[in-house]
Amino acid sequence: MKQGGSDAAKRAAGEAAAETVEDGTVVGLGTGSTAAHAIRAIGRRVDAGLDAVGVPTSFQSRELARENGIPLADLDEVSVDVAIDGADEVAGGDLVKGGGAAHAREKVVDASADRFLVVADPSKETEALSYPVPVEVLPAARSTVAERIEALGGDPDLRRAERKDGPVVTDNGNLVLDCAFGEIADPGSLATALSTVPGVVEHGLFVGLADAVYVGSEDGVTVHEP
Numbered sequence: 001m002k003q004g005g006s007d008a009a010k011r012a013a014g015e016a017a018a019e020t021v022e023d024g025t026v027v028g029l030g031t032g033s034t035a036a037h038a039i040r041a042i043g044r045r046v047d048a049g050l051d052a053v054g055v056p057t058s059f060q061s062r063e064l065a066r067e068n069g070i071p072l073a074d075l076d077e078v079s080v081d082v083a084i085d086g087a088d089e090v091a092g093g094d095l096v097k098g099g100g101a102a103h104a105r106e107k108v109v110d111a112s113a114d115r116f117l118v119v120a121d122p123s124k125e126t127e128a129l130s131y132p133v134p135v136e137v138l139p140a141a142r143s144t145v146a147e148r149i150e151a152l153g154g155d156p157d158l159r160r161a162e163r164k165d166g167p168v169v170t171d172n173g174n175l176v177l178d179c180a181f182g183e184i185a186d187p188g189s190l191a192t193a194l195s196t197v198p199g200v201v202e203h204g205l206f207v208g209l210a211d212a213v214y215v216g217s218e219d220g221v222t223v224h225e226p
């Protein structure tokens with residue numbers, strides 16, 4: 001994932017979005033270092049009396065929410081009022097996500113929310129998406145999906161684990177192909193094409209889902225409503 005942004009900028013964005021969580025609501029808890037700041041801030045607010053329930057998007061966000069005392073629910077038990085999640089690249093309201101290989105559950109939770117707030121540092125903002133699109137695939141479909149992605153003009157690369165020999169395995173037991181397409185002229189068309197490839201569980205293009213983008217910096221937070 002892009003690592004250009006400062007932790008102070010990520011913290012500013014995460015904490016500003018966490019501040020908008022209202023009493024008596026259900027919050028989708030995103031994955032990654034920026035969303036982690038939001039989770040810790042929500043935990044502090046719960047500790048101070050906020051009545052909120054979290055729906056995690058990954059093993060990692062579930063663990064962090066537990067450590068921070070946030071009551072949790074599964075998505076089939078509640079409906080999500082607001083989701084707060086990070087991104088690897090942001091172009092207006094379109095995103096590439098999945099740097100943490102959590103984009104399948106993230107998309108289910110973020111898309112189900114009444115409001116989806118993206119939290120990011122300025123290094124994530126761009127005019128046109130070009131970050132390699134993470135594609136979660138069934139292990140048995142790795143080669144056939146890779147061929148289809150090449151036919152769509154992409155360059156698929158199996159994501160490998162840093163601290164073990166072999167591939168990254170998602171929370172759902174699948175593999176990830178990071179697919180470079182260069183500058184993506186039409187994210188909507190590419191998203192539709194990827195979704196129709198047999199064996200693709202989910203891809204990291206989030207097109208038109210964001211309701212607001214909180215961009216933090218050392219000097220404060222700017223909120224865009226795409």
Ligand SMILES: O=C(CO)[C@H](O)[C@H](O)COP(=O)(O)O
Pocket residue numbers: 001002030031032033034035085086087088096097098099100101102103106
């Ligand atoms: O999509 C994600 C995980 O699947 C993350 O939200 C994305 O990678 C951004 O992470 P960070 O806030 O650490 O830069």
